[in-house]
């Protein structure tokens with residue numbers, strides 16, 4: 001008889017949790033049972049999922065007593081820190097979307113197209129990387145394998161959905177200084193060079209995440225990386241300009257072929273026909289779209305590219321579900 005898997009969706013009422021449910025509906029995995037958790041605030045919410053009404057439950061220390069095979073956590077770092085170890089101690093494999101465990105030495109940080117083998121190193125918790133890092137490393141991995149990356153300059157254009165449901169409301173409501181729910185300034189008609197908190201060195205935590213997580217996922221602690229992360233008034237899908245310097249020279253057509261043939265990448269690079277990656281194209285997709293691929297003439301062995309991906313799907317929910325599928 002086939003085994004039935006039990007999957008807990010923690011943060012089921014949030015943007016990532018609801019998208020995870022949508023992705024799971026699309027996949028309709030056989031032999032799966034689900035339970036939906038959230039905070040006390042929205043416990044009791046009815047969510048239609050796979051043709052049934054599910055009632056969300058408050059997450060408590062006893063939630064995992066009944067035995068789960070997997071839990072996808074999308075409920076912030078504090079919740080993960082408190083409840084993920086409880087779940088893991090009860091035999092459940094946790095895939096966590098927060099930044100709580102990403103840089104822990106003994107916790108794998110996984111993008112299935114890049115470092116699936118690291119899944120086997122887990123002791124009950126696997127970290128899902130930051131949304132902006134995921135789409136970048138999907139593009140960078142085949143290029144690093146072929147030409148060896150020396151230095152990366154990231155400049156991001158990140159959608160408000162990356163800041164959760166409150167961020168989305170600040171844009172959709174055109175909120176002004178006195179009624180903002182998430183951002184320090186209006187995001188409507190604005191770009192904010194400020195994602196997550198500022199660190200002592202003048203960078204934001206989001207910029208630190210991109211730098212540190214890229215090195216960990218690629219297994220290349222020596223790559224020089226700098227980043228500027230910017231919130232833009234786009235509902236969903238992050239755009240990124242990536243400047244890459246390689247150890248070795250490359251052929252531009254070969255770079256395009258490599259990316260075109262890479263798992264999880266869709267090449268959209270016909271500038272003469274106005275064809276390049278856009279948020280409106282990537283929205284709802286699990287692929288990373290890449291284009292505007294061109295040589296950086298200011299420096300040897302250097303390249304510019306532009307990539308766009310759905311930050312809630314590939315940047316969070318879908319990547320987590322793909323990790324779970326690899327384990328099945």
Ligand SMILES: NC(=O)c1ccc[n+]([C@@H]2O[C@H](COP(=O)([O-])OP(=O)(O)OC[C@H]3O[C@@H](n4cnc5c(N)ncnc54)[C@H](OP(=O)(O)O)[C@@H]3O)[C@@H](O)[C@H]2O)c1
Pocket residue numbers: 010011012013014015016017037038039040041042043059073074075076077079097098099129130131161162163164165166311312315316
């Ligand atoms: N949005 C993105 O693009 C993205 C990408 C990558 C990673 N992430 C990460 O994914 C996580 C969720 O992000 P989001 O955008 O979905 O945020 P969100 O829309 O604000 O949703 C947060 C979810 O967490 C739940 N929650 C909060 N405190 C809880 C608690 N003590 N116990 C149980 N559930 C609790 C909320 O439940 P209530 O409804 O009861 O408040 C809600 O379901 C965050 O860690 C975020 O950093 C987000």
